[in-house]
Amino acid sequence: MRRCVGVARKAIGCTSPNPMVGCVIVRDGKIIGEGFHPKAGQPHAEVFALRDAGDLAENGIAYVSLEPCNHYGRTPPCTEALIKSKVKKVVVGMVDPNPIVASAGVKRLQDAGIEVIVGVEEELCKKLNEAYIHQMLTGKPFVTLRYSLSLGGNLLNQLGENAMERGGYYSKLLQEYDAVILSSTALANKLVFPVSSELGANQPLTIVLSKSANSLIQIPDLTTDAASKVIIITEKELGNGQEGVQRTLSDKMTLAEILEHCKRKGLCSVLLDLMGDYVDFEDILKEGFDKDLFQKVVVEVLPIWDGSAVKTLSFANMKTRVKNLTSRISGGSLIVEGYFC
Ligand code: AOF
Numbered sequence: 001m002r003r004c005v006g007v008a009r010k011a012i013g014c015t016s017p018n019p020m021v022g023c024v025i026v027r028d029g030k031i032i033g034e035g036f037h038p039k040a041g042q043p044h045a046e047v048f049a050l051r052d053a054g055d056l057a058e059n060g061i062a063y064v065s066l067e068p069c070n071h072y073g074r075t076p077p078c079t080e081a082l083i084k085s086k087v088k089k090v091v092v093g094m095v096d097p098n099p100i101v102a103s104a105g106v107k108r109l110q111d112a113g114i115e116v117i118v119g120v121e122e123e124l125c126k127k128l129n130e131a132y133i134h135q136m137l138t139g140k141p142f143v144t145l146r147y148s149l150s151l152g153g154n155l156l157n158q159l160g161e162n163a164m165e166r167g168g169y170y171s172k173l174l175q176e177y178d179a180v181i182l183s184s185t186a187l188a189n190k191l192v193f194p195v196s197s198e199l200g201a202n203q204p205l206t207i208v209l210s211k212s213a214n215s216l217i218q219i220p221d222l223t224t225d226a227a228s229k230v231i232i233i234t235e236k237e238l239g240n241g242q243e244g245v246q247r248t249l250s251d252k253m254t255l256a257e258i259l260e261h262c263k264r265k266g267l268c269s270v271l272l273d274l275m276g277d278y279v280d281f282e283d284i285l286k287e288g289f290d291k292d293l294f295q296k297v298v299v300e301v302l303p304i305w306d307g308s309a310v311k312t313l314s315f316a317n318m319k320t321r322v323k324n325l326t327s328r329i330s331g332g333s334l335i336v337e338g339y340f341c
């Protein structure tokens with residue numbers, strides 16, 4: 001099952017609104033086929049794994065990180081493919097929270113006489129698809145709040161060493177998210193343009209808040225393709241700017257409206273990055289906490305005592321409880337992650 005999750009992650013950032021799924025077929029203790037779901041609209045993990053195994057799948061065991069589907073969506077049901085292949089057993093990481101699947105896949109396999117085990121490495125499988133699960137259960141995108149802090153406790157407008165480079169924590173984080181929200185001053189000051197350096201990364205949609213901007217928003221030279229993945233939310237017309245970049249004029253765009261827009265585009269995960277001018281974030285931070293729109297927090301603590309302190313975070317009256325805290329060192333910084341509860 002751990003291998004299924006590893007294989008599934010090859011499609012990290014590419015499957016929304018679908019989940020990442022990996023499948024491994026085993027016979028006589030040997031792996032004889034494996035596959036993953038590469039992209040919505042393309043075949044599911046089980047189909048690729050069964051193709052890879054061919055006739056050898058008969059009497060084998062199929063391990064799948066998510067319950068096989070039992071419906072006709074963009075692709076036919078995986079349960080039927082598994083039954084046809086004559087595997088004798090299916091081991092499932094977790095039940096699919098999609099209401100049109102929700103254990104119907106397990107039942108279909110059992111009715112066909114296949115032994116089914118459910119809940120192997122379940123936590124790992126759930127973590128793999130935390131955004132998909134949240135989106136299925138609530139109908140809203142999964143939102144992660146990220147910011148950098150100095151050891152002196154100040155909000156910093158900078159990332160740690162190598163964070164943006166391939167393998168750096170920020171580059172890997174960007175690869176995981178379908179969209180990133182940040183302040184226009186982050187771009188104007190060339191603090192960061194959110195592009196993942198991971199090989200073959202699907203780049204997130206960049207949503208730029210520009211309340212604090214009073215001149216043309218500086219966007220680095222982008223290819224037409226990259227420009228089509230930038231949206232600027234402005235209160236006033238700000239000159240011509242980069243061709244191909246979408247501008248949404250709104251005197252007050254709420255976080256709920258931004259998330260609704262993401263959802264309509266099939267985007268399931270959003271990184272709200274407190275990079276740039278804090279003024280741009282004040283309203284949507286308050287709204288996010290008030291309406292329970294934040295699920296996760298990622299904080300980078302840099303090895304700097306104070307740095308160019310921008311502003312101390314003012315989270316007064318905002319939800320304070322965070323669970324499942326983990327921490328690691330990356331590029332000389334401490335990365336702390338947790339989930340709001
Ligand atoms: C699986 N294996 O690899 C995936 C599954 O439109 P479709 O046909 O792609 O169906 C999408 C739904 O199928 C998705 O919402 C989820 O419930 C399930 N995804 N199921 O057996 C896979 N990606």
Ligand code: ZN
Pocket residue numbers: 044045046068069070076077078079
């Ligand atoms: Zn399927």
